[in-house]
Amino acid sequence: MTRTPASIRRTCLCLAAAAGAVLLSAGPAAAHVEVEADKAQALAENVTLTFNAESESDKAGITSLRVVLPEGIVPADVTYADGPKGWTFGATADGYTVKGPAVAVGEDAEYSVRVRQLPDAKELVFKTLQGYGDGRVDRWIELGASDGHGHGNSAPVLKLEKAAPGATVKSPTPTASPTPSAPARPAPAPSPSNSTATGAAVESGGLSAGGWTALGATALVVVAAAAYLLRRRSRAS
Incomplete structure (x- = not known):
């Protein structure tokens, strides 16, 4: 039987659709990082943020979570509250990292931090790099819908209510000043580890x-x- 171009085209489309269905059914379940707050309100003070990072690997456990803070929150305003056993907290130029011994394979990693004050915004985006014991990294850094496969997916977003009446922005976190006996040193030249460079590296995949x-x-x-x-x-x- 001679097959026409139209019938061949229909057959190819059917095969492609079937292959796509097989890949979707065989792929890993959608995973992501979520964030919640005990006071999800603009200008709220002493707010506890809880992050839950779902595992997307069946071979290695989660070992680190690197977060880029949204505009209006600086690393000095964030302190560690709780996390997996043995994990530690460290500030970076544009955010922080929590890391430690790998959690059990397939187990989620949950931790919490305290923020001195939330900015006056409608939502806050916390771009996150999720590391595993085998070197794998899931990049939760995109703005928009997630496709559920971990690499280049949606960043965790915290929606905020309007600020309470009378709420104001508090003064910035105090920083150390030079002693009167020693002249202040000039600010160091920008380096690749500063906030702008780090943020650009995260968004461009390194x-x-x-x-x-x-x-x-x-x-x-x-x-x-x-x-x-x-x-x-x-x-x-």
Whole structure:
């Protein structure tokens, strides 16, 4: 029996749909990181945030959670409250990391921190990198719907109610000042570990803006060289 192009096209579509259904049914269950607050209200003070990171690996346990803080919250305003046994807390240039011995394979990692004051916002986004004992990293850093496969998925978001009447922004967290006997040292030059560079690396999957610029320049050189060679060959012929 001779098959027409239309029938062949329909068969291909059916096979693709069947293959997609098989892949979806065989894939891992959707996982994500969630955040809750005991006072989910703008300008609320001394708020406890609880994060629950679901495991998406059947081979290794979760060992770390690296968080980039939203605008309006600085690392100095965050303190550790509770977490998995043996885990520790450490501030970074643009957020913090909680890490320690791997939790049991397939087990969620839950921890909580206290924030001095929430900013005056409608929602807060906490971009998170979830590390496992085998080196795997799930990047919960996107804004929008998640596709449920851990790599480049939605960041945890905390919705906030309007600030209470009369609530105001408190003064910034005090920082150490130089002693009168010693002149203040000039601020160090920006480094790749500062907030802007770290945030860019997280959003681009680890490649900084400088790296993308270098790649772009290299691509332009390659294109120019190829065009030059083509012109020479056309003239020769």
